[in-house]
Amino acid sequence: MIAASENIGVYICSGCHIGQSIHVESLEAVAGAYPAVKKCSVSENLCSSESCRKIAADIREGGLDGVVIAACSHRVAAEAFHFDEVFLERVNLREGVAWIMEPGDENTQVAAEDYLRMGIERTMYSAHPEPYLIKDLSSDILVLGGGISGIQCALDASRAGYRVHLVEKEESLGGWLNRLNDIIPIPGYPKTDPQEFLKEKLDELGADPGVHILTNSTVKSIEGEPGQFTVEISWGKKKIKQVVGSVILANGWKPYDAGKLTHLGYNKHKDMITQIELEEMVKNGRVARPSDGKTPENILFIQCAGSRDSEHLPYCSNVCCLTSLKQALYLRKQYPDTNVFIIYKDIRTPGKNEHYYHEVQRDNRIFLTKGKVSSVEKSGSGQLRVVVDESLFDEQIGITADLVVAATGMVPNASEDLHLQYRQGEGLPERKYGFPDSHFICFPYETQRTGIYAAGSIRVPQGISDCMEDASGAVVKAIQSIESVKRGEAVHPRSGDRSFPDLYMLRCTDCKRCTEECPFGAYDETEKGQPLPNPARCRRCGICMGSCPERIISFDDYSIHAVSSMIKSVSMPEESSAIPRLLAFVCENDAYPAFDMAALHRLRISPYLRIIPVRCIGSINKIWLSDALSAGFDGILQIGCKPGENYQCHYITGSELMETRSENIRETLQTMMLEPERIHTEFLEIDEYKRIPEIIEEYLAVIGKIGPNPFKDM
Ligand code: SF4
Ligand code: SF4
Numbered sequence: 001m002i003a004a005s006e007n008i009g010v011y012i013c014s015g016c017h018i019g020q021s022i023h024v025e026s027l028e029a030v031a032g033a034y035p036a037v038k039k040c041s042v043s044e045n046l047c048s049s050e051s052c053r054k055i056a057a058d059i060r061e062g063g064l065d066g067v068v069i070a071a072c073s074h075r076v077a078a079e080a081f082h083f084d085e086v087f088l089e090r091v092n093l094r095e096g097v098a099w100i101m102e103p104g105d106e107n108t109q110v111a112a113e114d115y116l117r118m119g120i121e122r123t124m125y126s127a128h129p130e131p132y133l134i135k136d137l138s139s140d141i142l143v144l145g146g147g148i149s150g151i152q153c154a155l156d157a158s159r160a161g162y163r164v165h166l167v168e169k170e171e172s173l174g175g176w177l178n179r180l181n182d183i184i185p186i187p188g189y190p191k192t193d194p195q196e197f198l199k200e201k202l203d204e205l206g207a208d209p210g211v212h213i214l215t216n217s218t219v220k221s222i223e224g225e226p227g228q229f230t231v232e233i234s235w236g237k238k239k240i241k242q243v244v245g246s247v248i249l250a251n252g253w254k255p256y257d258a259g260k261l262t263h264l265g266y267n268k269h270k271d272m273i274t275q276i277e278l279e280e281m282v283k284n285g286r287v288a289r290p291s292d293g294k295t296p297e298n299i300l301f302i303q304c305a306g307s308r309d310s311e312h313l314p315y316c317s318n319v320c321c322l323t324s325l326k327q328a329l330y331l332r333k334q335y336p337d338t339n340v341f342i343i344y345k346d347i348r349t350p351g352k353n354e355h356y357y358h359e360v361q362r363d364n365r366i367f368l369t370k371g372k373v374s375s376v377e378k379s380g381s382g383q384l385r386v387v388v389d390e391s392l393f394d395e396q397i398g399i400t401a402d403l404v405v406a407a408t409g410m411v412p413n414a415s416e417d418l419h420l421q422y423r424q425g426e427g428l429p430e431r432k433y434g435f436p437d438s439h440f441i442c443f444p445y446e447t448q449r450t451g452i453y454a455a456g457s458i459r460v461p462q463g464i465s466d467c468m469e470d471a472s473g474a475v476v477k478a479i480q481s482i483e484s485v486k487r488g489e490a491v492h493p494r495s496g497d498r499s500f501p502d503l504y505m506l507r508c509t510d511c512k513r514c515t516e517e518c519p520f521g522a523y524d525e526t527e528k529g530q531p532l533p534n535p536a537r538c539r540r541c542g543i544c545m546g547s548c549p550e551r552i553i554s555f556d557d558y559s560i561h562a563v564s565s566m567i568k569s570v571s572m573p574e575e576s577s578a579i580p581r582l583l584a585f586v587c588e589n590d591a592y593p594a595f596d597m598a599a600l601h602r603l604r605i606s607p608y609l610r611i612i613p614v615r616c617i618g619s620i621n622k623i624w625l626s627d628a629l630s631a632g633f634d635g636i637l638q639i640g641c642k643p644g645e646n647y648q649c650h651y652i653t654g655s656e657l658m659e660t661r662s663e664n665i666r667e668t669l670q671t672m673m674l675e676p677e678r679i680h681t682e683f684l685e686i687d688e689y690k691r692i693p694e695i696i697e698e699y700l701a702v703i704g705k706i707g708p709n710p711f712k713d714m
Contacts, residue, residue, distance in 0.1 A: 003127035003556040005066025005087045008120065009039040009058050013046035013071035013093070021098035022112040027070065030113050034120050038062060046071045047080040059086055066123040070116055073596045074613075087128045087557060091119035095599035096611060107579075107607035110571060114610055118566040125562035129499035129555065131488025132535040137227040140165060141478050142244040144219055144417060145251035147175025148464050149456025151201050152471035153248050158210030160479060165242055166205075167217045167233060173205070174198045175252055177464075179276065181283040182330055184322045184353065186465040222247065223421035225536040226451025227485035245482035246451045248474050249428070249436070251417050253410040253457035256306050256313055264305060264376050264406060271296075271384055272376065272404040274305075275323050282330065289403055291382070296338065296402030299331060300386055302373045303344040305406035315433050317409035317461040321348045324407050325356040328366050340366045341399055343373055343388055371397070376404060410461040412436070420449065424521040428452065431652070432645055435459060443492050445474040448652060450491060450520050450537045453477045490540045493589065493650045494615070499555040500535040501544055507552045514544035514553060517618075519653045541651035542619030546661075551623055558619075563612060564627045570610050572632040575712045580608050580703050582696070583628045584637040585620050588613040589650040590686045591639040597689035606696045609637075616640070617681070618654025622661070625679060626668055632712035635678050635703040637695075642683045655683060675706045 010031040014024045024042050031040040039058050043051045046069065058064055066087045071077070074090035081088065093112055101108040139162055143153045146168025154164040172178065180194040191197060205211055220232040220239070231242045258266040258274050266272050270291040273281070281287050289296050301324045306312035321344065328340045342360075347368065349357045360366050371391035379385040379400055386399045415436045416427035428436035429448040436447050437459045444460075445453045455474035456467040481491050490497040503514075510529035522537040523544070531544075545553045551560045573579035586592045592613045598605060614620055617640030628636050641648035643655035658681060665679055680702070682695055 002125055002561050003554075003559065004125060005123050005127055006036055007062065007064045008034070008037045008066040008068060008123050009055065009062065009064045010037050010068045010070065010116070010120065011046055011051070011055055012040070012042045012116075013044075013069075014042055015045045016072065016094050016098070017103075018071070018093050018098045019044070021101070021103035021108060022093060023109055026109065027112060027116050030116050031068075031120060034124070036066075036124050037120060039064065047077045049080075052080050056083060059083055065128065066126070068116070068119045068123050070119065073599075075593060075596055085128055087123055087126045089119045089123045089126070091115050095596045099599040099602055100605040101607045102604075105607065111607045111610070114570045117569040118610070118612070121565040121569040122562045125559060125565050127556045129497075129557050131498040132500045133488045134225075134227050134485065134536060137482075137486055138229075138243045138245045139163070139482050140242070140244040141475070141482075142167065142219075142222075142229070142231055142242070142247045144247065144249050145175070145456070145458070146170070146173035146213075146215065147250065147252045147456065147467075148177060148201070149250035149252065149458075149467040149471045150175075150248075151205060152468045153250055153455055153475050154211045155201070155204055155208065156472050156475040157478065158208050160475065162210070162479060162482070164211045165231075165233075165244065166211055166213050167219055168213075168215045169218050171216050173202060173213070173215065176276075179280050179283065181279050182326060184319065184326055184356075184463055184465075186468070187352070219417060219419055221419045221421050225534040226481050226491075227536055229451065245485065246453065246478040247418070248453045248455050248471075248478050249415060249418060249447070249458055250455045250471065250474070251413045251415075251458055253412055253461070256408040256411050258305065258406050258408050260312060261306050261406065261408075264302065264373065266406060269376060269378065269384055269404070271402065272406060275320065275327065275405055275407050278327055278405050282327075282334070287331065287335065287403070294402070295335065298339045298341065298383075298399075298401045299403045299405065300341040300343065300384075300399055300401035301328065301405045301407055302386070303342065303347070303407045305408045307407075307409035308345060313409045313411070313433070315409070315461065316348065318348075318350075318466070319461070319463040320407040320409060322353055322356060322463065324405070325349070325360050327405070328360055329356070329363075332363055332365060338365070341401065342366065342368045343371050343386070343399075344368065345370070345372065369393075369397075410457055412458045415447075415454075415458070418452070420452075420521075422449070422521045423515055423524045428454070442650060445470070445477045446492060448520055450522070450539060451478075451481045451485070453481075485536050490538070492539075494540045497540045499540055499557050500538050501533065501540075501542075501553050501555060503531060503533065504552040505530065507550050509550055511549060513547040513549065517547040517653075517657060518544050519651050539651065540615065541654060542615040543651060543654055543657065546616075546619040546621050547657070548621070551621060558615060560621055560623060563624055566612055567624060567627045567633075568631050570631065570633075572712060575708050580634045580700060580708065581632065582606070582609045582635045582637060582699065582703065583633045584609055584611045584639055585614045585617060585624070586611050587617050587640040587654075588615060590641045590648055591684045594684050594686050594689040595692060597686070598692045601689065603690070603693050605693055606700060608700065609696055616649065616651045616654035618649075618651060618657040620658065622664060622668060625665060626672070629669075629672060629674060629678060629709060630711055632709055632714075634709045634712070635680065635699060637699060638679070638681045639684050639695075640681070642685060648683075648685060672711075674709070677702050677706055678709065
């Protein structure tokens with residue numbers, strides 16, 4: 001069923017130079033031509049509390065179900081223009097017309113009138129979304145992993161008033177802390193004994209009645225959606241079921257497999273160990289060469305053993321440098337006759353930890369040098385000879401050591417430990433370098449599975465103090481998710497959005513596009529292959545709406561029909577006028593704000609362009625492109641966030657999907673006997689606003705060359 005607003009109020013602002021640029025009285029006439037528009041007025045200062053009170057009164061007394069605010073960008077004055085229980089459309093006359101086009105010009109006026117018509121059309125085919133409310137919600141949080149991240153998650157969540165189920169596969173909590181001899185200092189905590197530190201944390205946990213600790217336990221399955229995940233836990237010999245509102249994965253890391261570093265010969269040399277093996281050796285009482293049990297006199301550390309190396313781990317693991325410096329210091333303290341050599345690519349000691357570096361430099365039996373270890377071989381004396389290239393000495397050097405320690409990096413543990421009963425698999429989709437975080441830049445802690453968050457070294461390589469901070473961040477996200485579901489609202493990046501995809505299943509052909517393309521695994525599937533929506537998993541990106549060839553997925557406030565009507569409402573210049581008309585679908589996450597930025601800087605943008613903001617360029621349905629071409633648009637721009645490894649797309653795969661769908665789009669153009677240049681995709685970061693006029697002008701030149709759309713006058 002198509003959503004609709006039937007009693008619409010249109011409110012036009014003439015302030016902020018809109019009135020000097022646009023003839024607003026003509027806009028009233030445009031609005032008056034729509035029978036659904038029951039009220040229309042112009043105000044000099046529409047965002048004033050007096051004007052907003054009048055609008056609220058019109059809604060109440062006039063029974064309005066749709067309101068069109070023709071004023072500034074929807075990205076500003078959101079609080080002033082907040083009206084309950086009506087569909088609200090913002091027509092951007094200020095940043096979208098008055099500030100970027102020639103004041104008083106005929107084309108500026110045409111643009112303003114088009115935008116108003118587009119806004120009214122959208123309102124006519126949209127409705128205020130009713131929230132998706134689930135009964136019997138749980139506010140409990142499942143934390144998987146009992147290392148420092150998991151412990152801190154449990155403490156923080158419980159302190160905030162949420163009951164926690166902390167699941168740990170080992171028989172005791174603490175994770176790697178149980179295997180360390182010493183810890184890198186934690187800000188605000190003076191001691192470095194891991195056992196003392198762990199004991200204090202465990203005492204806090206023990207005294208907290210809000211934390212239910214399950215050791216010797218594993219998660220067997222998780223099904224459902226945020227607010228209502230059913231978790232099956234194997235607890236010793238028992239099986240228990242628990243319903244939780246959200247999940248935090250804090251199952252940590254493992255060291256990179258040193259056996260893969262064949263050029264170093266870890267598997268070949270008994271006297272080469274890893275940092276963690278050294279830590280355990282010291283904790284157990286004595287440092288000894290594995291080959292003969294003797295105390296080593298010369299110990300050499302190889303930093304970045306496999307890290308920052310495209311063949312192994314391309315990233316920096318954050319704590320290996322600090323760990324080697326820490327180990328060098330305690331070795332020198334316990335074994336004063338030992339010499340320590342540290343070969344590094346760069347020494348990284350972020351923040352206050354720089355003091356470690358200075359302490360090590362002061363010790364004249366610790367030798368630090370930059371270089372690249374090219375090989376480690378056994379010497380005649382039974383020691384290991386380490387060959388270093390590209391050293392500071394500008395020549396190859398060889399160092400003989402009794403014990404070599406490889407500072408290997410961190411690898412995230414498997415997210416399949418969650419055993420998600422999702423159509424898309426048991427684990428979390430991995431992004432850059434195999435970590436499951438869903439957006440490094442904008443949304444840390446969030447994974448591609450809504451309501452499931454990642455904390456600690458499963459998310460990004462980090463040490464103890466960062467893991468604790470991370471835990472607090474993930475807990476905030478888990479709580480936000482629980483509370484948003486209670487209100488029937490989306491989480492990031494459309495937090496507060498109450499719409500959700502509505503499927504007209506009678507016309508579904510079981511093609512599975514929606515289930516396959518939803519980046520967040522929101523759809524499960526029936527045996528027949530029909531989508532089974534889980535609305536609380538949905539992030540409201542609209543990508544499924546873009547993917548559905550039958551066009552049966554829409555939102556109350558963002559639909560195939562509403563956007564098609566907007567497209568068809570744009571006035572089309574006659575072919576003989578030689579005025580081109582371009583349409584741009586602009587992603588509202590980065591690209592639309594960039595357009596607003598361009599307006600703030602008063603950059604001139606062509607008046608021949610009409611913009612439709614979209615939730616993601618992945619939500620553009622092919623029918624909108626055919627509609628635009630049939631309506632006579634000469635060219636269509638799709639402007640979205642950058643895809644690829646350093647993607648900016650807020651819905652992760654939207655921009656990639658748009659690229660892969662381009663093939664189909666080319667086919668559409670062929671069937672319409674149109675040139676491929678009629679549809680063009682651009683990727684734009686928010687700070688690239690200066691490029692916008694150039695992008696539009698260049699595209700206008702391309703369109704100028706191929707000539708007007710042959711459908712224009714039909
Ligand atoms: S594709 Fe986007 S809108 Fe559609 S179900 Fe998935 S998250 Fe929701
Ligand atoms: S994309 Fe549309 S037609 Fe295909 S399975 Fe999903 S709802 Fe059905």
